[in-house]
């Protein structure tokens with residue numbers, strides 16, 4: 139139906155979503171994310187927040203509190219709420235720009251996420267004298283997203299206690315238990331490769347050690363590497379591998395970039411011959427969106443995408459989101475737009491999140507459930523594995539809980555009763571316990 143959306147809404151109030159139809163001169167085509175290794179079902183949650191609280195260092199109380207949410211590749215979520223409610227803060231935590239003061243964020247290691255920030259033009263500020271094609275060429279050279287790496291580098295490392303390891307007889311990595319062993323402790327310098335240890339259902343990374351030749355490289359399990367304090371290195375390598383997987387059939391050439399930009403309404407003439415500084419506000423947003431989609435993301439987060447887009451482009455955006463084969467999270471004050479594309483609403487109010495509307499993801503496969511108080515992970519055999527919610531534990535209780543979770547992981551891997559996601563959840567919980575003050 140063409141015409142005014144409000145008329146349509148008034149005419150068909152029972153409809154859950156509406157399309158703002160475009161004159162079809164403007165059309166956006168979002169690229170297909172392609173498969174995600176190890177996750178067949180599109181409705182499986184691949185990004186999760188559990189009990190996340192965050193306080194800015196300059197504030198005397200938390201800005202967001204106890205947030206729990208999940209995202210899958212079929213999610214269509216609108217984040218709404220008054221100014222200052224904490225929407226952008228919650229999203230910055232979700233994408234990893236901020237680190238939670240409490241709680242856990244779990245992300246599938248091969249997932250690609252794109253974020254179009256509210257003030258999206260900042261992406262282009264340093265590239266005004268380049269063409270859109272040159273900007274994309276620069277940003278993704280070497281199969282890495284320079285802006286995402288920037289984000290990772292800006293992320294403040296929380297001081298964490300690291301576990302020290304030394305290499306025994308040149309082949310075995312062992313935890314240090316004595317000052318003599320600590321003197322031999324090794325430090326990861328770089329990750330060279332990654333493979334899946336199918337039996338143990340975890341990833342292993344080939345590590346080059348600082349001050350040692352490549353002959354001393356060893357394959358190290360993900361949880362061990364994380365406990366050594368190499369979280370950023372692991373995340374960076376995972377992102378690189380995920381990016382490479384998404385770009386297998388997409389060369390970084392002028393013609394491929396022109397085609398990609400055309401899918402976002404930038405014609406080849408503007409793509410290769412117009413400087414970014416000469417583009418209109420609407421065109422700049424399209425360039426930023428196109429760039430964010432270059433790596434074929436599985437999840438996209440759009441913070442106030444409607445600014446600068448005219449009505450036809452908005453209609454095209456609604457249609458493209460509808461057709462997109464990945465998950466979408468939108469922060470928008472534009473209720474008409476948000477209502478047209480999202481069935482699920484995350485309502486932020488004074489730092490707390492409430493859900494409304496129907497989640498597109500069916501929960502049938504969801505084996506991880508949350509209960510008030512304690513967290514319960516259901517293993518593949520339907521057994522409940524209780525993970526105590528983080529409360530203030532005494533040192534003795536903490537040690538006991540660490541031992542219990544370590545056993546759950548070891549037994550689960552051995553008996554193959556828990557999935558990789560659940561292992562990741564437990565490992566994160568372990569990390570949290572080990573680093574808690």
Ligand SMILES: Nc1ncnc2c1ncn2[C@@H]1O[C@H](COP(=O)(O)OP(=O)(O)OP(=O)(O)O)[C@@H](O)[C@H]1O
Pocket residue numbers: 194196197201219220221222223224225226227228486
């Ligand atoms: N870097 C920061 N340091 C301290 N306080 C901050 C910082 N960034 C945001 N805040 C505060 O956190 C609160 C929530 O801000 P946030 O931007 O998350 O809200 P929002 O719901 O996205 O608002 P809006 O709709 O206006 O974009 C506000 O009171 C804001 O002033």
